[in-house]
Amino acid sequence: MEGDRDRGPQYAVPVEVPTKPMTTSLKQCPPRGRGAFPSPLAGHYIAGCSQVLGGVLPPLLAVLFIRLDDALYDLADKATNSRPYPVYFEAMRIIRKQSQAIQASFLRLLRQTADSAAAGLLECDLLCDADSETLSQDLSLSQDADLEETLAVNNLVSKAESRYCAVLLEVNVFLARLLDREQLDMRSNPFGPFAVCEAFRGALKVARQLEPQIKLVIYKCFDKQVMDHLGDFYRNCLDAALAAGHVPADAAAAGAAARLAPATDQGEPGAFRILQDSDGVIVLDPESVEDTTAVAFETLQGLLERRRSPAGAPAAAPLVLPTRELQALLTQLGAAVLAAGNSAGLQVRQRLRSALESPGARPRSLEPNDQDTLDLVFMFFEQLFEGNALPEPIKVLLGPVQFPIAKLALLDKSFFSRHEHPARQLLNHIGESAAGWSEADGRGPETLFGMIERVVERLILDFDGDCRLFAQMDRFFVAYIAHDQARTREAEARVLAGVRPAAEGTAQQAVAAALEAALIRYAQVPTVVESILRQGWQPVMLATYQGGGADSPDWRAVLDLVDRLLWSVQPKTHSEERRQLLRRIPEILRALRSRLTASGCDQRQLARWFRDLQTLHLAVLQGDTHTGFAPTRPARPSLVPAVAAVPASGDAPVRPAAPAVTLGGWIELTRDDATRVRLKLVWRSPDGARLLFVDRAGQPGAEFSGPELAGLIMRRRVILLGRDHDQLADCAMRSVMGRLAS
Structure with a gap:
């Protein structure tokens, strides 16, 4: 039993759409998308999902309160002085006493959000109706605790939206159609991560005596014990929509997908659209094919039926x-x-x-x-x-x-x-x-x-x-x-140990020059930010530069994140700038954390950096123009020779186009004796002049210059095969969908 409790509950509860429309006390107001009332089916679907969520959450909350009690006890036990000790034990007492009230308030707020959505009133409408200048003034006058809590909740929402992005985008397409909206953003989903986190935030107001630092501990546990376990629920919501025949009529979530999905190569296909022809038959939009690998059987079945030619009457009844x-x-x-x-x-x-x-x-x-x-x-x-x-x-x-x-x-x-x-x-x-x-x-x-x-x-x-x-x-x-x-x-x-040292010297100079050029563009660079960039981010830049060179999209994305991070800690004198910063902080932190974690950065150091960075952002959001929140170092001239600087894309020297082989990509080489061998690209010099290939066992296979490889490809001695981590079954399913769209 204890092992099960540690693992946390897993749920795969089927969503049953109610047969009767739900009732709501809210006035039916027309949505702002197209001016019509939401479909009655919207109430059925939202009520079904809301009902299942109401059954999924209580067991998760029970585990949450148990884990929270343990976490607060551990924090009290590890306290280095007597001051925080009573705070943690008082918080334990409050939570034990108010846990039922918090749960009841949490579920009630979620039901209210669902009722509002079924009536056509969404979060985006509330935001549009609010006076933006009043919100800006409220933001600048907020207390440190409120800002810190807002950042914590935004971080929870961003992580969950990223984790469940693919499913949520499809659910939003269905909801947009049911609610007669042109599009539906993530925050307007009545049972999405934003709605869940905001309802929990509102429920915590029941326990008014909780200290701000205790709420941050609660949010951390809530993320681990609740948000991490909602994947099956969201997949069931999508399955219920598909089973009910709710086929998305347009790619309403395409814009949200571009904002929330991880960056992909420019050559990747965009999102396709599932349409209906004049006879109501399901079709795929042939102008765009979705980069997804999961489509309901019923949808594929309808597409397959459309492709079949009418069959003649059989000679004998089979x-x-x-x-x-x-x-x-x-x-x-x-x-x-x-x-x-x-x-x-x-x-x-x-x-x-x-x-x-x-x-x-x-x-x-x-x-x-x-x-x-x-x-x-x-x-x-x-x-x-x-x-x-x-x-x-x-x-x-x-x-x-x-x-x-x-x-x-x-x-x-x-x-x-x-x-x-x-x-x-x-x-x-x-x-x-x-x-x-x-x-x-x-x-x-x-x-x-x-x-x-x-x-x-x-x-x-x-x-x-x-x-x-x-x-x-x-x-x-x-x-x-x-x-x-x-x-x-x-x-x-x-x-690689035998070929990298000589090339790494040039690459390190180029990366150092690019980072220094970014730093000197800003008058003030807090010490913690410079530490993040030099100790944590510079190795990421070096690996990216060595992998794709100065012209690759990944390198440009890495430099762009450096610029956005530096911008985020500069003083913001206007309220609109602070509002813009509040919206961008989760995206910046998510990208930064993802790349630093993937590079093997020490997690304890990463936690310290992000804690200090949160302090910086809080000060900027309060409009601190003196940047007294951390020591800063003045901008200084670059110590790296200018010749090592990475050239801008427009000033890059012209050289022969290199073959489209990326690191990890496979080729099939026909040798002089007509034998064929498959080789993988494991190293490319930063200037693209040398490419080193190994066989499947990791042994040296061949080394070419860019022009040499291009010549072999033209003579059909080399065939490009793709990358070693291309998912075979997923690519095949994507091709099936493309074939059905043609």
Whole structure:
């Protein structure tokens, strides 16, 4: 029981849309989007989600109060003097006494938000109706505690919106359509992170005696014990909307996606739109294809139906094959293919058709849902095997796995809608590890080829409808490749150790010059900010510069964050500037924390930096023009020679265009003896003049200059394959959606 309590509750509660419209005491006011009243279906959907949230939250809050009691006791025990000791114990007493009242107030405020949304009154309307100048004045007059609490809540909201971004954006598209809005931002979602956090903030007013520092501890526990466990609830909200047939009519959340989703390469596709034609049939907008990998089966089914040409009347009434018998037939076919050799596994569709149309027997057909499922599975594997991401022998080896995947999809349609589905994760891991396989790696039982072969055989022979077999095989395969990848990383490190030192000197000078140029643009740079940039951020800049050079979008994004951070700690004399800062702080901190954490920055040092940075931001938000909140160092001339400065994009020297190979990208090289080998780019000089490749084992494979590689590509001696972390199954699902959109 204690172990379960530590893990925290997990919920996957289905959302049931009420059959009767909900009632509300609020006056029905027309929304500001298009001037019409919200659909009655909006009340059904919002009430259903609100009802489930009301059932999900109480167990989470029970764990929260337990953890909070433990946290306050630990803080009191660790206190270095007697002053904070009674504060923590008094807070424990207050929370124990007021916990039921806080919970009741929390749930009541969430219900009120849901009622308002169902009536068409959203958070964005309240913000639009408020007088902006009055808000600015209130902000400048707020106490330190209120500002600190606001920043803490904003941080909770930003983290949750980033964590659940993909699902929330789709839910917002549905809500916008139901409420007859042109668009719906994250803060207007009646059960989104902003609504949940603001309701909890309002509920804490019940315990007025709590000290400000105690509230910060509460928010930290609330983030860990409540916000971290809402993923299943949000996914169920989306599933309920899709099941009810709420197909988004436009990409209303595209703008929010651009603001909240992690930065991607410019070449990545944007968001597609699900539309309806004049006959009400579901279609995809062919002008844009969504960069997502999870679409409900019902949506794919409608798109598939639209692509089919009308069939003529059958010569004889076919015998409909039940799903159970279809499962048995797929098992027989899989075993036969395994016995005959994997080379027959790529013609699964033809084998199934032949089995259903045996000569001399009455033709058999499939249930419509079963037929659609198999068509989508076969289309999925056609896209998975298309192109050169996988070597041909690996494609042949994976061919028979279509049989167990088809059996799985017949029973579990979430294979199409969940990118984290165990079967898709297994295919992703196989694709990631097999991208660099060559014949030189061998086909023995202890090789990667032999491991994939054992996984395929086990799935074909042992899958009986229990999805846990795919999860078990995924863990088995990941354990194997983890050992393999550890040896590869060690080999790559040895290779890189011999080529980096000379190039790192030039790169370090360029990075130091870029950072110094940013620092001297500002009159005052607080000591803590300079410490963050020099000790924490400069290594991130160096890794980014070495990885993509001075012309890469990632490098420009890193420099932009430096500029935004420095701007955020400069004095703000006008209230509008402070309002703008308040909106931008969560975004700046989120990006900063993400990159510093990924770079391996010490978490204790990171916590100290962010605590000091919060103090700086609080002072700026209060309009402190004297910046007396921390020591600052005056701007000084750069000590780095000007020749080392990173050139602006417009002043960069003209050089031959380098091939579009990024670090971690794979190529297939045809050697002089006509043998083919797959190699990965592990190092590129900052000027792009030298590119070093290794094989799958991390051993040196080839080294080219940019022009040399470009020439080999033109002569078809080198083929670009993609990146080692491209997700095979996700790319295939994305291609299926693109094909259905055409």
